[in-house]
Amino acid sequence: MKSGRIAVLAHITNHMPTSELQALDAAHHLHPFTNGNELKNTGVRVITRADGVMLTDSDGNTYLDAMAGLWCVNLGYGRSELADAAARQMRELPYSNTFFQTSHVPAISLANRLAELAPHDLNNVFYAGSGSEANDTNIRLVRTYWAEAGKPEKKIIISRHNAYHGSAMGSGSLGGMSYMHAQGGLPIDNIHHIDQPYWYGEGGDVGPDEFGLERARQLERKILEFGQDRVAAFIAEPIQGAGGVIIPPKTYWPEIQRICNQYNVLLIADEVITGFGRTGRWFGSETLDIKPDVMTIAKGLTSGYAPLGASLVNDRIAEVLNGCEFAHGYTYCGHPVCCAVALENLRILDEEKIIERAGRIMAPYLKEKWESLAEHPLVGEATIIGHMGSIALSPDKQNRARFANDEEAGTICRRKCYENGLIMRPVHGRMVISPPLIITEDEIDQLAERAWKALDQTRSQILDEGLMKSVH
Numbered sequence: 001m002k003s004g005r006i007a008v009l010a011h012i013t014n015h016m017p018t019s020e021l022q023a024l025d026a027a028h029h030l031h032p033f034t035n036g037n038e039l040k041n042t043g044v045r046v047i048t049r050a051d052g053v054m055l056t057d058s059d060g061n062t063y064l065d066a067m068a069g070l071w072c073v074n075l076g077y078g079r080s081e082l083a084d085a086a087a088r089q090m091r092e093l094p095y096s097n098t099f100f101q102t103s104h105v106p107a108i109s110l111a112n113r114l115a116e117l118a119p120h121d122l123n124n125v126f127y128a129g130s131g132s133e134a135n136d137t138n139i140r141l142v143r144t145y146w147a148e149a150g151k152p153e154k155k156i157i158i159s160r161h162n163a164y165h166g167s168a169m170g171s172g173s174l175g176g177m178s179y180m181h182a183q184g185g186l187p188i189d190n191i192h193h194i195d196q197p198y199w200y201g202e203g204g205d206v207g208p209d210e211f212g213l214e215r216a217r218q219l220e221r222k223i224l225e226f227g228q229d230r231v232a233a234f235i236a237e238p239i240q241g242a243g244g245v246i247i248p249p250k251t252y253w254p255e256i257q258r259i260c261n262q263y264n265v266l267l268i269a270d271e272v273i274t275g276f277g278r279t280g281r282w283f284g285s286e287t288l289d290i291k292p293d294v295m296t297i298a299k300g301l302t303s304g305y306a307p308l309g310a311s312l313v314n315d316r317i318a319e320v321l322n323g324c325e326f327a328h329g330y331t332y333c334g335h336p337v338c339c340a341v342a343l344e345n346l347r348i349l350d351e352e353k354i355i356e357r358a359g360r361i362m363a364p365y366l367k368e369k370w371e372s373l374a375e376h377p378l379v380g381e382a383t384i385i386g387h388m389g390s391i392a393l394s395p396d397k398q399n400r401a402r403f404a405n406d407e408e409a410g411t412i413c414r415r416k417c418y419e420n421g422l423i424m425r426p427v428h429g430r431m432v433i434s435p436p437l438i439i440t441e442d443e444i445d446q447l448a449e450r451a452w453k454a455l456d457q458t459r460s461q462i463l464d465e466g467l468m469k470s471v472h
């Protein structure tokens with residue numbers, strides 16, 4: 001029985017009927033961030049192939065993937081150079097480790113390339129398999145740094161509510177998603193959260209600039225509450241991604257930077273989404289003029305073609321860490337195949353000037369089209385920076401009101417998007433996009449048209465079902 005089923009699975013192609021794939025998926029596959037029983041009722045959507053910005057499912061439907069997968073396929077789908085790089089590396093050296101005084105060419109080359117690309121003196125690379133792992137590394141890394149520097153009491157890490165830093169015990173604790181903390185005993189000790197700089201949702205009657213300063217100064221108050229001798233680091237996404245693409249007021253980051261400098265608190269910029277062109281420059285820290293001590297990268301590093309993450313660390317931290325044995329590492333730190341894929345991805349991004357073109361030429365076009373969605377009766381605001389944007393769904397846009405049931409409104413909108421051949425993702429009453437950087441003008445037009453149509457249909461359904469109730 002068992003072996004028969006495995007034989008079937010080994011031959012799964014897009015020729016197998018969708019209903020069979022759905023039944024097999026429901027039988028044995030536990031999905032992340034998914035209610036399994038609900039999924040069994042609706043049937044999973046099976047994606048079978050992709051090219052450029054378009055996905056195809058097992059029924060032959062196509063979708064414009066305005067999310068670039070999970071914010072990661074910066075280069076777009078279907079670049080065979082990356083497949084070739086992986087195959088070449090697998091033949092030459094499929095695996096080798098970086099523990100115990102050994103290394104290999106892809107890990108060496110990529111570390112040097114990243115040191116060239118990264119801003120300031122983020123010249124040192126500690127590899128991980130993902131963003132979650134890299135942020136778990138960061139927790140131990142900054143605490144070890146302070147201990148080695150003679151300040152073992154500096155252990156507390158301050159983060160923000162509604163931040164996303166990954167899903168492991170440490171990175172999930174750094175994150176500020178309360179529904180995640182509710183499961184499995186998070187957060188771990190010595191991690192604390194301040195409020196997010198979300199002016200549209202939480203600013204009330206205060207202007208954005210003043211609000212940005214207020215929210216930044218929560219960090220100062222937290223540091224003073226614990227004492228600067230106990231605070232190791234502050235971690236934040238330059239622009240929150242999974243929290244709803246929340247672009248902070250322009251006063252926010254300069255004040256955060258001042259506070260970190262003044263109180264000798266390390267600044268960790270989680271650039272897992274904002275890295276590799278997402279905001280129009282190579283790194284969000286450049287776009288927003290931030291000077292982090294540690295930077296988390298993953299996702300766009302390989303454009304999602306292989307799993308890889310890393311912590312980039314400045315020279316001062318590296319010098320101290322190199323003075324001890326940092327008893328930390330993963331079997332797949334600097335995996336050769338993933339590093340080879342990353343190198344090829346970075347080569348193409350650079351040589352084809354994809355980030356430059358996306359930032360200088362396509363981003364203004366995308367911004368114009370995206371911001372025109374703010375004219376839709378269901379949209380409270382439309383904001384975007386580079387190739388990452390969001391709209392707020394609102395039943396009463398004059399008052400920046402939220403839907404009483406904003407999860408439901410978002411879910412309806414996501415479904416309407418799919419029905420119109422568009423993938424957008426709902427987050428707490430916002431719809432977010434993060435398209436591949438190679439998206440063309442025509443495809444941007446399609447994105448905006450499909451989004452508008454989906455919004456119309458969402459509004460009709462919300463009116464039909466009497467879901468217009470708002471909260472302020």
Ligand SMILES: *Cc1c(COP(=O)(O)O)cnc(C)c1O
Nearest residue numbers: 130131132164165166272273298
């Ligand atoms: C996705 C994400 C992570 C986690 O990365 P994984 O590769 O999913 O573990 C961490 N930080 C941010 C900002 C992310 O968006």
